Amino acid sequence: MLTRRQFLKSGAGVLGAAAGLSFFSASGIIDQFSQSLPVLLYHRVGPESDDLTVSTERFAEDMAYLAREGYHTISLDQVGQQIRGAIKLPEKPVLITFDDGYLDNYTNAFPILQNFGLQASFYLITGMIGQVNRMSAAQVREMQAAGMSFGSHTVTHRPLAGLTPNEAAAELNNSKTWLEQMLGREIAFTAYPCGSFSAQTLRLAAEAGYIGGFSTRSGLAAFRNRLAIRRIPIFHFDRSIAYVMLKKGFLPTLFGQ
Template structure:
């Protein structure tokens, strides 16, 4: 009788080890640093999903600070990934698309006050246009510790363009921004998230060290630095539960399941 119990306990222990090992492997394989995507900070009259009010933006940053998240630049994240360094599980990267003037008027002062950094993806051809960032504002943000990246030259949807047009959007935007800022521009965000393997090749040729998309592609663990998935935050994300989920590092896995249905 004792031998049977001992054997049963051994089997249970082995099963437990197998399940625990599988769980650890799943956690390790499916985790990715959450790269947050913003567009506008303020009050918008349309496209609610790309707007967050000043109060909610403040609340989201307070959540990050209060729960001791490690907010780092995209530059630092890519460097750590390329060097295969261990990245703390509470790490978060903040990004903004489109180069809207409210990024300077509303987001930048709040980020500065909290001592946080973010990457702002800007289309150079739109700089100085109505509602868009000016050259002086971009320089002030860059000098204030913000990272500036490309959003294509004209914010055009790259898959719809010819190869020569794609090259112009990708190369020219980098060249203009670098000349404007007097600094390297290492990152690009695909407008509307659109990319292909051919576009990724052009991005690499241009000298970018990373490229961000939206929720397109199949690399849900963000192993490929040229198709980094991002997580949108908007006014709908105004509860601690939703913020915990989106900052968890496993939100992309949820979206993978959702998109596969």
């Protein structure tokens, strides 16, 4: 639920920063990467041809690539522990995220993730759970039992920066409470609808008890601001995850093997 133009606007300049890395300073690159966590942002997996849908075949190829390259998909619990300084993430960590809670996340993406032994995190619009073309509570519970993580994508998916403080607080608090009751565990992360947030949003997210918040701003420096974590959006028109990772400055097989 975000146009390509909005994505490009929010990510403007970041590509330039990534491209500005000196590839002649290997130690600098490794040092910078060791502090970074690529957070991939998918929306839908299926036959649709809009910007935010990747084909099932393409998603399977993406996951095969990550598995082959030795990436370790991590859970939201691990991200939370890393933010708190309690653990160090495994080598070549990657966090796979899905926004909006579409049904195809369960029918198409979930079986592929399981095939490759990978985990992902899904951000749900609580007011839409169980509606047409969205995942049901039972499906979400099944995925949780299989090791998938879940976070809030608010109640109604309205851009938070445009809401009053009371409205934004209700979106953040009520979706958190709803998911905690539905899943029987703490919900510590949220993803801001349409990537919309302000300083007020970040304050309200902290007050609601979130450890971290995901933006749609593009980049690698995941934890510079834990309430505005950058992600790498994956689009229909991207050739492959390998191409996207390379474009973002991740060099497959060069330093990682």
